[in-house]
Amino acid sequence: xxxxxxxxxxxxxxxxxxxxxxxxxxxxxxxxxxxxxxxxxxxxxxxxxxxxxxxxxxxxxxxxxxxxxxxxxxxxxxxxxxxxxxxxxxxxxxxxxxxxxxxxxxxxxxxxxxxxxxxxxxxxxxxxxxxxxxxxxxxxxxxxxxxxxxxxxxxxxxxxxxxxxxxxxxxxxxxxxxxxxxxxxxxxxxxxxxxxxxxxxxxxxxxxxxxxxxxxxxxxxxxxxxxxxxxxxxxxxxxxxxxxxxxxxxxxxxxxxxxxxxxxxxxxxxxxxxxxxxxxxxxxxxxxxxxxxxxxxxxxxxxxxxxxxxxxxxxxxxxxxxxxxxxxxxxxxxxxxx
Amino acid sequence: xxxxxxxxxxxxxxxxxxxxxxxxxxxxxxxxxxxxxxxxxxxxxxxxxxxxxxxxxxxxxxxxxxxxxxxxxxxxxxxxxxxxxxxxxxxxxxxxxxxxxxxxxxxxxxxxxxxxxxxxxxxxxxxxxxxxxxxxxxxxxxxxxxxxxxxxxxxxxxxxxxxxxxxxxxxxxxxxxxxxxxxxxxxxxxxxxxxxxxxxxxxxxxxxxxxxxxxxxxxxxxxxxxxxxxxxxxxxxxxxxxxxxxxxxxxxxxxxxxxxxxxxxxxxxxxxxxxxxxxxxxxxxxxxxxxxxxxxxxxxxxxxxxxxxxxxxxxxxxxxxxxxxxxxxxxxxxxxxx
DNA sequence: TTGAAAGCGCTACCAG
DNA sequence: CTGGTAGCGCTTTCAA
Numbered sequence: 001x002x003x004x005x006x007x008x009x010x011x012x013x014x015x016x017x018x019x020x021x022x023x024x025x026x027x028x029x030x031x032x033x034x035x036x037x038x039x040x041x042x043x044x045x046x047x048x049x050x051x052x053x054x055x056x057x058x059x060x061x062x063x064x065x066x067x068x069x070x071x072x073x074x075x076x077x078x079x080x081x082x083x084x085x086x087x088x089x090x091x092x093x094x095x096x097x098x099x100x101x102x103x104x105x106x107x108x109x110x111x112x113x114x115x116x117x118x119x120x121x122x123x124x125x126x127x128x129x130x131x132x133x134x135x136x137x138x139x140x141x142x143x144x145x146x147x148x149x150x151x152x153x154x155x156x157x158x159x160x161x162x163x164x165x166x167x168x169x170x171x172x173x174x175x176x177x178x179x180x181x182x183x184x185x186x187x188x189x190x191x192x193x194x195x196x197x198x199x200x201x202x203x204x205x206x207x208x209x210x211x212x213x214x215x216x217x218x219x220x221x222x223x224x225x226x227x228x229x230x231x232x233x234x235x236x237x238x239x240x241x242x243x244x245x246x247x248x249x250x251x252x253x254x255x256x257x258x259x260x261x262x263x264x265x266x267x268x269x270x271x272x273x274x275x276x277x278x279x280x281x282x283x284x285x286x287x288x289x290x291x292x293x294x295x296x297x298x299x300x301x302x303x304x305x306x307x308x309x310x311x312x313x314x315x316x317x318x319x320x321x322x323x324x325x326x327x328x329x330x331x332x333x334x335x336x337x338x
Numbered sequence: 339x340x341x342x343x344x345x346x347x348x349x350x351x352x353x354x355x356x357x358x359x360x361x362x363x364x365x366x367x368x369x370x371x372x373x374x375x376x377x378x379x380x381x382x383x384x385x386x387x388x389x390x391x392x393x394x395x396x397x398x399x400x401x402x403x404x405x406x407x408x409x410x411x412x413x414x415x416x417x418x419x420x421x422x423x424x425x426x427x428x429x430x431x432x433x434x435x436x437x438x439x440x441x442x443x444x445x446x447x448x449x450x451x452x453x454x455x456x457x458x459x460x461x462x463x464x465x466x467x468x469x470x471x472x473x474x475x476x477x478x479x480x481x482x483x484x485x486x487x488x489x490x491x492x493x494x495x496x497x498x499x500x501x502x503x504x505x506x507x508x509x510x511x512x513x514x515x516x517x518x519x520x521x522x523x524x525x526x527x528x529x530x531x532x533x534x535x536x537x538x539x540x541x542x543x544x545x546x547x548x549x550x551x552x553x554x555x556x557x558x559x560x561x562x563x564x565x566x567x568x569x570x571x572x573x574x575x576x577x578x579x580x581x582x583x584x585x586x587x588x589x590x591x592x593x594x595x596x597x598x599x600x601x602x603x604x605x606x607x608x609x610x611x612x613x614x615x616x617x618x619x620x621x622x623x624x625x626x627x628x629x630x631x632x633x634x635x636x637x638x639x640x641x642x643x644x645x646x647x648x649x650x651x652x653x654x655x656x657x658x659x660x661x662x663x664x665x666x667x668x669x670x671x672x673x674x675x676x
Numbered sequence: 677t678t679g680a681a682a683g684c685g686c687t688a689c690c691a692g
Numbered sequence: 693c694t695g696g697t698a699g700c701g702c703t704t705t706c707a708a
Binding site: 359 | 684685686687688689
């Protein structure tokens with residue numbers, strides 16, 4: 001009642017183990033009769049190959065592990081779809097390991113749970129230094145996406161520039177500024193990308209001598225944007241103002257809450273987010289956009305190059321932000337149409 | 339320049355291979371000196387264990403593969419977080435394989451890409467029959483979540499009952515009914531759960547002799563809810579009406595579009611969704627809720643039981659729907675306050 | 677076209 | 693406490 005192996009199949013089919021292997025791997029030059037008998041035996045015994053043994057032999061797994069902070073957002077869906085698309089031509093599969101919360105994160109770091117049976121590792125939105133105190137416990141190709149590091153291949157977005165771009169737009173509207181920042185809790189760091197965005201924003205503000213009249217903090221999920229907006233309303237603020245949120249998700253969450261208070265983006269206050277998401281476009285919200293799919297595609301290319309061994313020098317690609325101006329930052333409000 | 343093995347470490351540390359293994363696996367009764375020399379050698383050579391070999395030896399991988407249709411929604415995030423939480427006590431890791439699109443799906447089915455180096459398989463929101471024409475190419479424990487099948491352990495939601503419950507509420511409001519259904523494209527089936535919901539709705543409607551004045555179809559993503567709503571508006575419909583959407587995501591997407599046309603849920607039209615999402619609650623939208631986290635927890639329990647071998651009989655757990663009534667289905671509209 | 681056998685890297689067993 | 697060794701299941705030589 002133990003799991004059948006190639007040898008069991010071989011015996012049952014009356015052939016050698018190597019013939020079984022050849023049939024299973026579609027080798028040429030196999031007699032029809034042998035093939036038929038092997039397949040019949042496989043069927044009868046319910047044989048399934050042992051992937052660990054196969055990988056041990058071949059030195060390959062056919063999978064690429066992806067370490068990412070979470071999955072429940074359109075951003076990661078788009079990003080990973082693009083990576084996937086670029087990879088499946090070469091028959092690689094993506095295995096996702098969301099770090100969902102501090103607990104899991106700790107396990108990763110401490111117990112050294114080297115769980116990736118994979119040929120390469122894609123680290124998304126995270127710094128390897130943060131993940132692993134010292135050297136990566138992984139001697140296969142590593143590529144960073146939406147993050148960067150001096151010692152690793154990386155595909156990233158110019159978040160400081162994006163932050164500056166956003167701040168410039170905000171300043172140009174000459175309204176009191178409210179900053180919707182990300183929260184830093186114990187064990188719940190925002191991704192480095194957010195910190196860089198914030199850095200770009202603050203740098204520009206301080207250079208112009210401007211201080212936000214209020215800074216709110218929210219965890220990076222659209223639902224938390226609502227909570228922050230509640231705080232804002234509770235603070236007794238009155239429009240008009242310029243709400244600069246560090247992500248589209250946060251901005252959208254906040255705008256929904258503000259709408260319930262009767263304030264509409266582009267009419268009562270101005271609103272700007274980051275990422276250039278589809279939802280931002282649909283909601284008529286301005287955004288500092290990043291080319292998410294392109295970045296995913298670039299990551300796939302880099303992974304393939306690294307796997308092919310043709311990557312002796314460090315590849316570091318940085319994508320530039322672009323501004324998507326829509327109704328939510330309409331300049332008319334500035335002119336005091338209210 | 340080849341990857342170092344235990345033997346290399348052993349030689350470098352001047353000990354035997356088994357001692358290296360013992361140190362690496364924290365066995366007791368190891369002399370401090372041996373331990374120190376092994377660890378030094380590991381560090382120096384940059385040794386990383388080969389997981390395929392380890393799994394081959396032990397017959398275990400420490401991972402559970404999850405096959406799911408997509409990841410970019412709060413629903414799956416919540417569901418999988420719960421599974422994860424129930425599993426990590428036992429040191430299992432979840433490896434996610436989103437089926438993102440038809441192409442990947444085909445690969446799975448045809449090339450028999452048996453990519454899961456795992457101890458068990460969790461199939462989410464999918465029918466094994468749809469995924470694999472015949473028998474599952476996997477002889478380890480299999481559990482279905484948000485799906486069911488006569489031959490497999492399963493944790494599911496009573497979608498037909500949920501559909502009936504939704505239809506009953508809708509009928510009680512005595513308004514023209516618009517149904518926001520899911521689309522079925524080539525290679526893009528909605529999950530079985532949606533089909534069952536629809537079945538429950540239609541069954542109740544036909545029993546009462548009611549026909550929707552319009553049925554819209556959208557892919558299962560919030561963004562598509564907007565498109566459907568555009569069609570609805572374009573059709574020249576006038577409030578009041580009752581919009582019954584097969585998911586909260588769809589409902590929310592539609593409501594945002596309708597709001598731009600000046601129609602507000604609960605005031606101009608009534609709106610009901612499914613799933614009991616946090617966003618629905620925040621938006622004051624009624625929903626036929628399912629206990630997502632509980633279901634995830636139950637899946638974890640079932641997986642653990644199956645892995646422990648203590649699951650001789652088939653486990654099939656079905657969770658019941660509960661109605662969350664909020665402002666979006668306020669009965670006042672029925673009374674003609676308009 | 678086929679079979680026998682070596683060996684991938686690791687851990688468990690058995691001596692010492 | 694430690695080292696030698698067998699063997700997990702598979703694929704790939706090498707000979708036939």
